[in-house]
Amino acid sequence: MALMPALTRTEAETRVRLLDVHHYAVDLDLTRGDELFGSTTEITFTAREAAETFVELKPAALHRAVLDGRELDPGTLHGNRLPLALTAGEHRLRIEADMRYSRTGEGMHRFTDPADGEAYVYTQLFMEDVQRVAAAFDQPDLKAVFEVAVTAPSAWTVLGNGVAARTEEADPAGGEAARWRIAPTPPISTYLLAVAAGPWHSVRTEHAGLPFGLHCRASLAPHLDADADELLDTTRRCFDRYAEIFDEPYPFDSYDQAFVPEFNAGAMENPGLVTFRDEFVFRSAVTATERQTRAMVVAHEMAHMWFGDLVTLRWWDDIWLNESFAEYMGYQVLSEATGFTGAWTEFAVTRKGWGYDADQRPSTHPVAPDPEAVPDTASALLNFDGISYAKGASALRQLVAWLGEKDFLAGINDHFARHRFGNATLADFVDSLARATDRDVHAWAGQWLRTTGVDTLTAVVDAHPDAWTLTLRRDGSRPHRVSVGVYDREPGDGRTLVLRERYETDVPQAEPSPRPGARPALVVPNDLDLTYAKLRLDEASLEAVLRGLSAIPDGLTRAVVWNTLRDMLRDGDLAPADYLATAAAHLPQERDLAVVQGVLGFARLHVADHYLPAERRPAALAALAALARELLRAPDPGLRLAAARTLLSTAGPDDLRAWLADGAVPGGPDLDPDLRWRLLLRLAVLGAAGPADIDAELARDPSATGQEGAARCRAALPDPAAKEAAWAALFEDDALSNYLFNATAQGFWQPEQHDLLRGFVPRYYPAAVSLAARRGAALAAAAARHAFPAHAVEPETLRLGEECLRTADPVPALRRGLADQLDDLARALRVRRAGSDGAPAPAAD
Numbered sequence: 001m002a003l004m005p006a007l008t009r010t011e012a013e014t015r016v017r018l019l020d021v022h023h024y025a026v027d028l029d030l031t032r033g034d035e036l037f038g039s040t041t042e043i044t045f046t047a048r049e050a051a052e053t054f055v056e057l058k059p060a061a062l063h064r065a066v067l068d069g070r071e072l073d074p075g076t077l078h079g080n081r082l083p084l085a086l087t088a089g090e091h092r093l094r095i096e097a098d099m100r101y102s103r104t105g106e107g108m109h110r111f112t113d114p115a116d117g118e119a120y121v122y123t124q125l126f127m128e129d130v131q132r133v134a135a136a137f138d139q140p141d142l143k144a145v146f147e148v149a150v151t152a153p154s155a156w157t158v159l160g161n162g163v164a165a166r167t168e169e170a171d172p173a174g175g176e177a178a179r180w181r182i183a184p185t186p187p188i189s190t191y192l193l194a195v196a197a198g199p200w201h202s203v204r205t206e207h208a209g210l211p212f213g214l215h216c217r218a219s220l221a222p223h224l225d226a227d228a229d230e231l232l233d234t235t236r237r238c239f240d241r242y243a244e245i246f247d248e249p250y251p252f253d254s255y256d257q258a259f260v261p262e263f264n265a266g267a268m269e270n271p272g273l274v275t276f277r278d279e280f281v282f283r284s285a286v287t288a289t290e291r292q293t294r295a296m297v298v299a300h301e302m303a304h305m306w307f308g309d310l311v312t313l314r315w316w317d318d319i320w321l322n323e324s325f326a327e328y329m330g331y332q333v334l335s336e337a338t339g340f341t342g343a344w345t346e347f348a349v350t351r352k353g354w355g356y357d358a359d360q361r362p363s364t365h366p367v368a369p370d371p372e373a374v375p376d377t378a379s380a381l382l383n384f385d386g387i388s389y390a391k392g393a394s395a396l397r398q399l400v401a402w403l404g405e406k407d408f409l410a411g412i413n414d415h416f417a418r419h420r421f422g423n424a425t426l427a428d429f430v431d432s433l434a435r436a437t438d439r440d441v442h443a444w445a446g447q448w449l450r451t452t453g454v455d456t457l458t459a460v461v462d463a464h465p466d467a468w469t470l471t472l473r474r475d476g477s478r479p480h481r482v483s484v485g486v487y488d489r490e491p492g493d494g495r496t497l498v499l500r501e502r503y504e505t506d507v508p509q510a511e512p513s514p515r516p517g518a519r520p521a522l523v524v525p526n527d528l529d530l531t532y533a534k535l536r537l538d539e540a541s542l543e544a545v546l547r548g549l550s551a552i553p554d555g556l557t558r559a560v561v562w563n564t565l566r567d568m569l570r571d572g573d574l575a576p577a578d579y580l581a582t583a584a585a586h587l588p589q590e591r592d593l594a595v596v597q598g599v600l601g602f603a604r605l606h607v608a609d610h611y612l613p614a615e616r617r618p619a620a621l622a623a624l625a626a627l628a629r630e631l632l633r634a635p636d637p638g639l640r641l642a643a644a645r646t647l648l649s650t651a652g653p654d655d656l657r658a659w660l661a662d663g664a665v666p667g668g669p670d671l672d673p674d675l676r677w678r679l680l681l682r683l684a685v686l687g688a689a690g691p692a693d694i695d696a697e698l699a700r701d702p703s704a705t706g707q708e709g710a711a712r713c714r715a716a717l718p719d720p721a722a723k724e725a726a727w728a729a730l731f732e733d734d735a736l737s738n739y740l741f742n743a744t745a746q747g748f749w750q751p752e753q754h755d756l757l758r759g760f761v762p763r764y765y766p767a768a769v770s771l772a773a774r775r776g777a778a779l780a781a782a783a784a785r786h787a788f789p790a791h792a793v794e795p796e797t798l799r800l801g802e803e804c805l806r807t808a809d810p811v812p813a814l815r816r817g818l819a820d821q822l823d824d825l826a827r828a829l830r831v832r833r834a835g836s837d838g839a840p841a842p843a844a845d
Contacts, residue, residue: 003129005060006128006183007377009588010714015139018047020140022045024042024043024136025148026040028043031152032475034112035101035102037098040095041093043137045085045090045360047087048088050086050088052085053086055137056135058084059099060717064094065095067092072454075652099132103737104770104779105124108132109122109123111262112789113217115217118199120218121198124275127191128191128377130193140314140423147159147185148195149181151346153177154175154178157199157200160180161192163182164181164183165180165182167534187272194268194270196271206238208239211254211256214258214259214527215258234334234338235255238571241333248420251306251421258273260277262737269309269326271309274301280294280297285669287642290596292342292594295340299330300327300333303325303330303333306416307325309322311419312424312613314425315425317368319383320647324388324393325433331393332397344556348556349559349563351393352389352390352529353602355386355390355532356385358385358387358391359387360454361820361823363382366393367387367448367449397532398481398530402481405439405821410437411434411441432438454476455533459473459525459535459538468518471512473505474783477599480526481504482504482506482525483530484503485523485524486502486521486523488520489548496548497548497607500520500556510757512660521542524541524552524561527556534558534575536564546578549562550589555594556597562598568603572830572834573717575835576607580623595725596639600643601606604624608620608624609751610828621650625647627643628644628650632667640668641668642815652686653683653686657683657688677709681747684747685753687717689717694710700748707740708739709743711729711745715745718753725761729744730744730748744782746786754791761789761796764787764789765818768784768810769810772811781817788817788821798825801818
């Protein structure tokens with residue numbers, strides 16, 4: 001795959017001054033086989049003056065290009081750019097091409113379901129992949145009306161940005177194909193064009209006078225039907241809540257949600273046709289927290305109908321105007337309008353760590369970087385990370401705490417009114433907020449959105465006769481509005497903590513005033529998680545939480561405290577073994593499932609596999625297995641499921657074999673397909689299962705998920721031939737789909753197989769560089785995320801990676817991913833060196 005030139009911000013600014021794009025007529029022919037599809041695009045636009053410019057497309061073959069009735073030479077296509085010499089005035093450009101289906105989740109992705117042989121196609125056109133489907137002036141501030149027609153196999157249903165209708169036109173193929181027309185859109189950006197086609201299973205309804213729909217592969221129909229009421233109820237409740245808080249009505253003619261296969265992201269906010277990864281159609285048991293996560297994604301994507309689709313960023317430096325707002329609004333609306341009232345607890349214990357981690361790496365960037373820091377689309381793609389999502393949402397939550405919700409919503413609605421169906425910048429948004437308040441929003445934005453890094457707030461508590469004083473020392477530069485939770489031990493109990501008071505204060509503080517009463521047992525700054533900062537508790541409070549963390553009454557406060565321990569561990573201030581001891585002491589009493597899942601996941605994947613020296617890992621896995629067995633006694637089925645998953649990743653082969661034969665974990669759930677594949681993976685890693693076992697399980701579960709499970713297990717086998725076969729699949733088979741690549745990579749590196757894998761570590765870097773150059777940004781990111789040898793926490797792994805970055809010139813997506821992985825690896829080495837020097841954990845009460 002030849003690398004295409006990235007569009008620069010300067011080029012986009014030049015083109016938007018020249019062009020006014022009015023209308024796209026896109027005609028797609030999806031009946032030409034499983035490799036190519038036909039694409040005809042007619043663009044009407046105005047040039048404000050005579051000039052030379054270009055239109056983008058990435059065809060398999062360009063057949064015709066006609067500008068105002070004049071044939072252009074297809075041979076002038078250079079990379080993805082077809083040059084255009086324009087006179088001032090109106091123009092019509094027609095492009096006829098063959099396009100290639102994708103297997104990487106980019107452009108028009110094609111998938112054949114192994115369960116029934118049915119094929120499905122869908123578009124994912126962010127950020128510059130509309131060029132893989134149709135010719136376009138591909139930048140977000142050249143909005144236009146899109147009108148789409150599709151020829152598809154007659155058994156298929158076609159979905160799009162607007163209401164799609166099957167026409168009565170005669171079929172030239174003799175009845176084996178049908179024509180569909182999709183209603184014209186309002187003006188939208190090119191990356192938001194969407195089409196999905198296949199023999200979808202659909203659940204349709206109507207709400208607020210609009211057609212609503214849920215769609216999935218036919219083989220997943222029973223699972224979608226089982227959850228359709230829940231999904232539609234969440235959709236309606238969120239829709240109605242947005243209708244209450246936004247003055248601007250929902251801006252499109254329908255609301256379809258399609259769960260599509262092999263999707264790289266969680267979801268995509270295409271106007272009127274939101275696409276989700278179809279793992280959200282649950283075919284195995286899930287916890288209530290996972291249902292909440294799915295509901296949050298529904299709420300997040302719906303927020304984009306306003307933040308991103310109605311009002312769109314002008315250039316990619318303002319991606320936070322899409323993602324941070326959708327993230328904040330998703331969690332807030334979910335907690336207000338649905339039964340998932342604890343959504344912010346999950347954000348605190350899981351999502352927020354993503355932001356903290358990203359913000360402490362060398363690749364950190366401001367929530368709203370300067371335009372000069374995002375010079376082209378290749379650099380912009382790197383900023384879809386924990387900063388643009390989790391940190392940005394945290395900053396907005398802090399803004400609401402500081403500004404007040406009423407003024408915040410007034411500013412938002414002013415922003416929508418002033419820029420509807422147009423484009424806007426950070427300056428535009430801050431101006432709208434400033435119109436709604438007397439506070440200095442411009443100064444706030446400069447301090448919060450234009451800076452990098454995580455502030456640290458350290459609590460100092462001084463006791464006085466009949467009073468006490470809290471001083472919050474700030475390492476950083478941002479102003480913070482925080483809530484402070486003050487807790488006492490229950491008289492006569494000694495363990496239970498009760499809230500004495502909760503008050504708000506600003507950081508930096510004025511001279512702190514003494515507060516009446518004896519020194520509290522526990523003081524938690526930011527206990528409602530209203531700001532974005534690392535915390536350091538005073539010594540007595542730290543001892544109180546290590547002894548009595550599970551006795552803190554509020555789940556959100558417990559999440560804040562667990563995050564504090566997580567940050568201390570990562571900074572070398574708490575020994576990994578002490579984190580595990582605290583988890584063992586307090587998770588059996590934990591009532592919030594999100595907290596249990598978040599802590600268990602961090603303990604298993606990060607503490608045991610990366611932060612502990614290799615010789616101490618077996619004891620850590622045994623301790624986590626013992627904790628999981630204890631959690632299996634919980635009455636909550638979600639807790640038992642979370643415990644069973646942990647147990648299946650830590651148990652020994654004899655137990656695993658017995659459970660597989662019995663079809664259940666003792667005291668836990670029956671083994672559904674997801675749990676069976678988890679169990680078999682662990683057996684494969686330990687050398688207690690072989691190819692015949694994997695083949696038998698795949699025969700039992702021949703679904704797409706089963707294919708991924710089998711690929712993961714085969715790659716995990718501790719056999720040199722199996723490893724070489726997996727390596728060839730990863731780095732030599734350019735037809736391997738994105739999901740099978742991920743699954744194979746996830747199985748390949750295993751800490752238990754360190755000696756077997758040692759020789760593959762130096763091979764990884766040149767192989768990843770070559771793969772990324774051939775297969776593009778999505779596989780480059782996957783090679784860094786999933787195929788990196790993270791298990792090899794050794795100086796040599798770090799040295800080889802740093803040499804690769806210096807000398808091998810990896811493509812931007814791989815360079816960024818490797819830089820982040822290497823920083824995490826260096827941190828793990830530092831934590832290991834710190835060893836037992838961290839603060840010791842006292843025994844739990």
